[in-house]
Amino acid sequence: MLEKFGKCILTRRVHLCASHRLHSVHLSDEENKSLYGKCNHINGHGHNYIIKVSVVGDIDPITGMVINLVQLKALIENKVMSLLDHKNLDKDVPFFAHHPSTVENICVFVWRQLADDIEKEGCRLKKL
Numbered sequence: 630m631l632e633k634f635g636k637c638i639l640t641r642r643v644h645l646c647a648s649h650r651l652h653s654v655h656l657s658d659e660e661n662k663s664l665y666g667k668c669n670h671i672n673g674h675g676h677n678y679i680i681k682v683s684v685v686g687d688i689d690p691i692t693g694m695v696i697n698l699v700q701l702k703a704l705i706e707n708k709v710m711s712l713l714d715h716k717n718l719d720k721d722v723p724f725f726a727h728h729p730s731t732v733e734n735i736c737v738f739v740w741r742q743l744a745d746d747i748e749k750e751g752c753r754l755k756k757l
Contacts, residue, residue: 631690638755639695640683643705648675649718649730673717678732680709680739686752696750704750708742 650673651665661669668674682705686695712722718730728734736757744754 633690634688636685637688637695638683638685639698639701639752640681641698641701641705642679642681643710645678645680645710645714646675647678647713647716647718648673649725650674651729651731652719653729654727673719678713678735680735680757682739682743682757683755684747684752685755689751696747696752700750701747704743704746708746709739712742713738 650670651668652661653664656664682701684696684701688695713735716722718725718735722738724738725734728737739757740754747754
């Protein structure tokens with residue numbers, strides 16, 4: 630019988646560059662300017678983001694892995710990086726047409742993009 634080693638949290642860190650403008654379609658121009666200040670500038674601005682994707686699961690006694698890191702890297706590349714990196718979030722990503730491109734909403738977007746596929750790999754998304 631194979632020995633069980635329990636659960637483990639594994640985190641992969643990625644770096645992306647994107648531009649955006651903090652602006653809510655649910656607020657007037659004046660309210661947006663008051664709330665977001667210089668981040669509401671009509672031409673937007675850019676950031677270098679670091680996203681940490683943490684998964685949790687049982688360590689497989691045969692492979693010694695929670696998730697195959699090659700597969701996790703591919704999921705992040707295909708479901709997140711290809712959509713966000715070097716993009717204007719508000720203009721290039723449909724989700725942000727209806728949600729202000731705050732860090733919190735970027736996390737919501739990334740979570741929705743990854744959670745189901747990570748579960749298919751036998752673990753679950755723990756935190757971003």
